[in-house]
Amino acid sequence: MRLACVDSGHAPSEAAVLQMIREQSGVEPLGVIKTLYYRPELFGRPFSDELDRAMRGPSDWSAGDRELFAAFTSLLHECHF
Template sequence: MPDAAKVVFYRPDFYGVRAKEFTHEAMRGPSAWSVADRELMAAYVSKVSASAFCIGAHTATARRAYGNGPMVDAVLADLESAPIAEPLRATLRMLGTLTTEGELSRDDMRAVLAAGVSREQIEDALAVGAAFAVTDRLADAFGFEVLSPEGFDAGAKYLLKRGYR
């Protein structure tokens, strides 16, 4: 069992119950963003945070959710040249700025809105960013073991089937 599951399931009083509820809602609750988009957001935030476990876990889940590993890899390699729609690119850019700088300016928000992202989509993306700002730090603080590609793929299947509960 991956270390992430151990923390959530075996220490619910420490982190599990509320974190599972919040993360599940952010990642699987109603949203104009697809599950694949939100998994890509999680992978992107994790990449910006340089959290090895979370990069592996959410890259595998985004690849499986989209059914397009090369596109996911392209986003994580170079957001600006990746073959994605501008609203998603602007949203990922916003999440990257928030992750590195810890805040967003009015101009940052205007750029996302100008790209065609709704206020509700921004709120949903910020919830994903918040969930993984915490998760990335916990994964690094506790030294979560980085799994094999097969281990991450098995986790991706689980997350896509059951979510974060």
Template structure:
């Protein structure tokens, strides 16, 4: 059920900011961005900081890899908004739509490195079941993924598992394909701040 707060639960200055963004971008502000402006002291500021660190902080995973992780977690959670947003962002980050589509269609045959494949499998299992075991971690580590990369991937998973559930709970509106592409361009330029 979509709550009215996403439409009008903001201070006048924030509403003006949303209008300016719409005028300059040609697209309405996505609901994910609106959500962080609603009660920023309770959720927004902490969520932006954590998500930005997970997605754009120092990591041996590329930005494209982390955006792909977000898309895969979102796909497992069946969150249409986040699948669209992070598929578009991964495609732009990699500059390779076919690669992203291949991963989301059939992970086993997708043209990606074994370490990323093993990590995406582990994140899928964690998202679907809520747990992973020693065998799951051994498979990731034996594929050449470092413990630090595992931590970084788990941070991406945590950020988007929460965001997926919020997107569905608040019934985020789906942008047009052009809206998703514009949002992806913004995320690649500015991150999640």
């Protein structure tokens, strides 16, 4: 279940980015993109910063290994992005 506000409740600057994505790609942005752009100061930026640290920060695993782990986990959970 996704909240309706994630589909249409964006601030003007974020709504403009989503509209540009629609125009350039010819398709509706994925729900994950809409979620990251909905009130980005509360979720989008902090989540993206943490994700970047997890995927690109110091680790015994290479960035490629971590991308493979993420892709495999998404596959197991039938996540299509």
